[in-house]
Amino acid sequence: MPDEASKSTNSNESGKSWEEQDPDIVREVTIDEYKPYGTLTLTLIYFAIVALMWVFMYFVEFAGNAPSIIE
Amino acid sequence: MTFIHKYPKAAKVAKANFIVAFIALAIGGFFGFVQALHRTNVFRGFFNSGEYYTLLTGHGVLLALIFTTFFIAGLFVWGVTRSLDREPENLAYTWSWFWLMTIGTIMATVAILGGLVPDSSIRAAVLYTFYPPLQAHPLFYIGLALVVVGSWMAGADWFWSYRKWRGENPNERIPILSFMTLFTMLMWYVCTIGLALEVVGLLIPWSLGLVTEIEPLLPRTLFWFFGHAVVYFWLLPAYYVWYAILPKLSGGRLFSDSMTRIVFIIFLLLSTPVGYHHQYADPGISVGFKFYAMASTLLLLLPSLITLFTVVASMEHGARQRGGKGYLKWIGKLPWDRPAFVGCALAGIMFAAGGFSGMINASMNINLLIHNTIWVPGHFHLTVGTAVALTFMAITYWLLPQLTGRKLKHKTLALIQPYAWFLGMTLMSNAMHRAGLAGVPRRTAEPEYMGFEFEPIFGTMTEMKWQIAIGGTILTISLILFLWVVVASWLAGEKSDKPVDDHIPEPLSGVEHTPAILDNMKLWFTLALVLVILAYAFPLWEMVADGIFSPGALPRPS
Numbered sequence: 001m002p003d004e005a006s007k008s009t010n011s012n013e014s015g016k017s018w019e020e021q022d023p024d025i026v027r028e029v030t031i032d033e034y035k036p037y038g039t040l041t042l043t044l045i046y047f048a049i050v051a052l053m054w055v056f057m058y059f060v061e062f063a064g065n066a067p068s069i070i071e
Numbered sequence: 072m073t074f075i076h077k078y079p080k081a082a083k084v085a086k087a088n089f090i091v092a093f094i095a096l097a098i099g100g101f102f103g104f105v106q107a108l109h110r111t112n113v114f115r116g117f118f119n120s121g122e123y124y125t126l127l128t129g130h131g132v133l134l135a136l137i138f139t140t141f142f143i144a145g146l147f148v149w150g151v152t153r154s155l156d157r158e159p160e161n162l163a164y165t166w167s168w169f170w171l172m173t174i175g176t177i178m179a180t181v182a183i184l185g186g187l188v189p190d191s192s193i194r195a196a197v198l199y200t201f202y203p204p205l206q207a208h209p210l211f212y213i214g215l216a217l218v219v220v221g222s223w224m225a226g227a228d229w230f231w232s233y234r235k236w237r238g239e240n241p242n243e244r245i246p247i248l249s250f251m252t253l254f255t256m257l258m259w260y261v262c263t264i265g266l267a268l269e270v271v272g273l274l275i276p277w278s279l280g281l282v283t284e285i286e287p288l289l290p291r292t293l294f295w296f297f298g299h300a301v302v303y304f305w306l307l308p309a310y311y312v313w314y315a316i317l318p319k320l321s322g323g324r325l326f327s328d329s330m331t332r333i334v335f336i337i338f339l340l341l342s343t344p345v346g347y348h349h350q351y352a353d354p355g356i357s358v359g360f361k362f363y364a365m366a367s368t369l370l371l372l373l374p375s376l377i378t379l380f381t382v383v384a385s386m387e388h389g390a391r392q393r394g395g396k397g398y399l400k401w402i403g404k405l406p407w408d409r410p411a412f413v414g415c416a417l418a419g420i421m422f423a424a425g426g427f428s429g430m431i432n433a434s435m436n437i438n439l440l441i442h443n444t445i446w447v448p449g450h451f452h453l454t455v456g457t458a459v460a461l462t463f464m465a466i467t468y469w470l471l472p473q474l475t476g477r478k479l480k481h482k483t484l485a486l487i488q489p490y491a492w493f494l495g496m497t498l499m500s501n502a503m504h505r506a507g508l509a510g511v512p513r514r515t516a517e518p519e520y521m522g523f524e525f526e527p528i529f530g531t532m533t534e535m536k537w538q539i540a541i542g543g544t545i546l547t548i549s550l551i552l553f554l555w556v557v558v559a560s561w562l563a564g565e566k567s568d569k570p571v572d573d574h575i576p577e578p579l580s581g582v583e584h585t586p587a588i589l590d591n592m593k594l595w596f597t598l599a600l601v602l603v604i605l606a607y608a609f610p611l612w613e614m615v616a617d618g619i620f621s622p623g624a625l626p627r628p629s
Contacts, residue, residue, distance in 0.1 A: 018576040019392060024406070025322055026394035031579040034391070036326075036384040041398045043380065046423060053427055057437065 073573050074153065074473035081152035082474045084165055088145030089467070089474070091173055092138050093557060096460075098180075099133030100550040102126040107499070107543025109516060111536040118187070123516035124196040125186030131199030132183060132215075135305070135455060137176050140218060142463050143308045144172070144225050147252045149470060150311070151229045154248035155236040159228060168224035175217025182211035198514065200298065201274070203290055209278040216270050219263055226256035244582045245590050247328060248315055254335040255307040257596050258300060261603060262343045265296025273619070282620045288355045289614045295346035296607060303342040305455050307335065309462040313382045313415060315575060316466060320412040321405055323389025325578035329585035330381045336589060337374040340599050341367050344606030351438045360610055361435060367606070368433040375426060382419060388579065410482065414465020414489035418458045421496060425453030428504060443514075446507020449500045457496050464553050465489055471557060472571040477564030479571070485556045491549035499542025502535040 019028040075082040105126055108114040118126060148165075152158060159165040185193030185208065195207035229252055233245070245253070269290050276282050314334075318325045325331065347364035350356055387401055395401025406412045428450040431437050441447065468485050472478055479485060509527030511518055520532045527535070564570070588594070 018574060022322070022572075025392045027392065029323075029388060029391050034388055034579065036387050037398055038387045038390070038395075038401050039380060039384040042383055046379070050427055050430075057431065 073476060073569055073571070074149065075476045076568070078152045078158050080158045080162055081148050084159065084162075084169060085145040085148040085470075086474050087169055088141045088148065089471075091176065092141035092145065092463075093554065095133040095137040095141065095176070096550070097554055099130050099138060100547065102130040102133070104543055104547040106130060107540055107546075110518065111540040112517070113536075113540040120516035122187055124198065124514075125183060125194065127514060128186075128196050128198050129180075129183045132179060134460070135199055135301075136215070136218070137179075139305045139308075139455070139459065139463075140222055141172065141176075143255075143304070144169075144222070146308055146311070146463075146466075146470070147225070147229060147255075149474070150248035150315075151232055151252050154246035155232050157232055157236060160231050160235060164224070165228055168221045168228060171224065172218050172221030175214040175219075175221060178210045178214030178217065180214075182208045182214065200294060202294065203274070203277065203285060203287060206278055209275060212270050212274045212278055216267070216275070219266060219270075222259065223263070226259060229253065229256060244585070244587075247325075247331060247578075247582070248311070250332060250590070251307065251311045251314070251335055253592065254339050254595075255304065255311070257592065257599070258307070258339045258342050259304050261339075261596075261599050262297045262300030262304070265293040265343075265346075269293035269297075284620060286614055286617055286619050288353065288617075289611075289619065291350065291353060292346070292356070292607075292611065292614060295349045296343065296603075297346075298349060299346045300342040302451075302455065303338050305459045307338060309418065309459045310334065310378060312462050312466045313378070313419060314385075316469065317382065317412070317415045317419075318385035318389060319575050320409065320415065320469070321386040321389025322393045323385055323387075323391070323579075324576050326381050326384040326388065327580040327584075328578045328582045329580065329589065330377055331578075332585060332589040334374040334377050334381075336595050337371070339595055340602055341371050343599070344602045345371065347606075348433050348435075348438070351435055352442050355614070356610055358435075360606065363606060365433060365435050367602075369430075372426070372430070379423065385579075386416070408486060410479075410485035410489060411465050411469040413486065414461050414468070414492075417489050417493040418461040418465065421453050421461070421493065421500075422458035424500075425450060425458060428453065441507050443512060444507035445503045445511045445513045448513050449503030449507055452496060452500050452503065457492065457500075461489060461492050464492075467553075467557060469571060469573075471560055472564070472567075473573050475561055475564065475570075476566055476568075477560055477570055478567050479556070480560045480564050481556045484552050488549050488552040488556065491545055491552065495542045495545030495549060497542070498538045499546065502530075502538035502542065505529045506532075506535045506539075 017028060019025045105117045106123065109117065109120070109123055109126075148159070179195070182193055182195040185191040186196050193208045193210060195201075195211035197205040197207045197211070201207060201212075229249070233249060233253060236249075273285050273290050273293075277285050314325055314331045345364045345368040347356055347361045348368045351361055386405060387395075390401040390404040393404045393406075395404035405416065407416075428446065431441060432447065432450060468479055505527065507513075508529065509525075509532075511520070525532060
């Protein structure tokens with residue numbers, strides 16, 4: 001079924017796709033040719049940061065402070 | 072032709088909601104500025120330290136409850152109207168919920184601001200969580216109750232439109248903008264049951280003097296029944312923007328319709344039965360239930376990580392359509408000179424950082440390390456204070472022209488604004504997190520760390536203090552820029568038939584690939600209720616059996 005986008009006021013005015021009407025778009029990338037390698041790279045970087053922060057947490061919680069003893 | 076020309080009545084309702092939202096943002100933001108300077112002892116001349124807690128309550132309530140709720144209402148009016156292609160069903164009803172919420176807001180605000188009037192009996196310095204034994208004037212609780220009832224009526228309004236639309240389109244799938252609205256509201260209905268029981272059943276009778284004692288654990292537990300899901304009531308509309316609009320602003324298309332629907336369903340299921348993770352330090356709730364909440368909370372990372380993938384993949388699609396190449400070089404091809412895109416993208420980056428501190432909060436053992444410290448406000452200034460607030464501000468630059476029929480003015484200032492917010496929040500929030508690790512408490516007018524030796528784990532107290540004060544000041548400047556651009560564009564922007572490109576393209580993987588069961592609202596709503604009953608029925612029964620109005624256990628409010 002058509003998305004609500006089809007009810008948008010400026011869609012398909014000239015029978016062209018949205019990409020063809022936008023001057024900033026160099027070429028249309030279909031789902032079959034799209035390989036999100038960049039997303040994979042960013043996700044791996046994020047996971048690496050999270051892992052490093054967990055290592056940092058270890059030092060904060062266990063190694064950074066002397067044991068707390070309530071007398 | 073844009074939204075206002077096609078749906079003038081809905082545009083008026085959305086604009087009215089935005090006006091209240093932005094007034095709340097201005098007042099609450101100013102209070103935040105005062106707090107940043109007061110707490111750090113950079114300047115304490117605005118108000119005294121007793122009044123600090125009134126300002127703190129105003130900051131929390133006006134920003135976290137009022138700004139968000141009204142902005143979300145305006146956003147959803149826009150989305151439902153547009154995606155179902157119909158004006159609100161009955162305008163008298165629509166305006167009645169708007170005015171009910173507005174009257175409630177005025178009542179609660181008057182109660183809070185009363186605390187700044189000497190010898191006033193009307194006050195509400197109970198902070199955003201309003202735990203007993205802190206007690207507010209009844210006006211505060213009744214006002215907040217009216218806001219919630221108004222929001223229920225607003226949700227019913229959108230379901231009403233949906234039912235009418237469904238009658239005329241029996242075989243069509245729910246359009247994605249309406250789907251996200253309806254599932255957010257279903258979650259809101261589940262979680263506000265707790266708040267309604269707390270405010271109407273306990274706090275209003277108590278503040279009116281009808282009862283003198285109430286079980287202390289019960290209102291806290293009912294608050295957090297609501298209090299974590301409300302976080303997602305703020306966040307899901309930001310997701311709504313990131314899924315539906317941000318891909319187009321990036322120059323691409325939403326990666327997957329079905330991923331979007333799955334994420335909203337998981338949030339409906341898991342948002343409410345996780346409230347105990349705010350009560351890890353509370354006695355009287357068994358560790359088993361806290362563990363259940365922790366497991367559910369960590370499961371909630373799943374939809375957030377799906378969102379990370381889907382939204383970034385949609386942005387990358389845009390960048391590649393704009394000529395981007397490589398593993399990371401494509402990022403440079405994104406429209407970093409357009410305020411609506413920049414705000415949403417920077418908000419997303421901040422949310423990724425907030426995701427990490429959220430994992431710490433959610434984990435039962437490490438939570439105790441930062442419990443009730445300034446780490447916690449450091450965390451939620453990344454999530455609600457940036458991921459949500461900056462997204463709302465940024466998308467205003469795109470929505471306002473559609474609602475007013477006027478072009479955006481001062482585009483350079485509008486572009487500086489999200490970058491300034493990002494800078495200010497980076498300074499303020501990192502310092503708050505580190506100060507929290509060092510044990511600095513939250514909600515304190517005068518934390519004193521001078522005159523004796525105190526070495527935090529990372530950095531120095533003086534450096535953190537200045538980062539908070541300078542960061543808070545930059546955030547205030549950013550807020551002023553936002554309000555200036557909005558007011559100038561609203562009143563004096565150039566009139567146009569097409570003030571902005573409002574077209575939203577279809578997703579790359581569209582609804583034709585989405586299983587029909589994802590649209591089964593009855594099924595998911597019932598499952599959500601079952602999960603809540605599993606989490607809450609037994610502990611709540613224990614608390615009620617303890618005596619609602621005659622607490623048998625200490626500590627008792629007095």
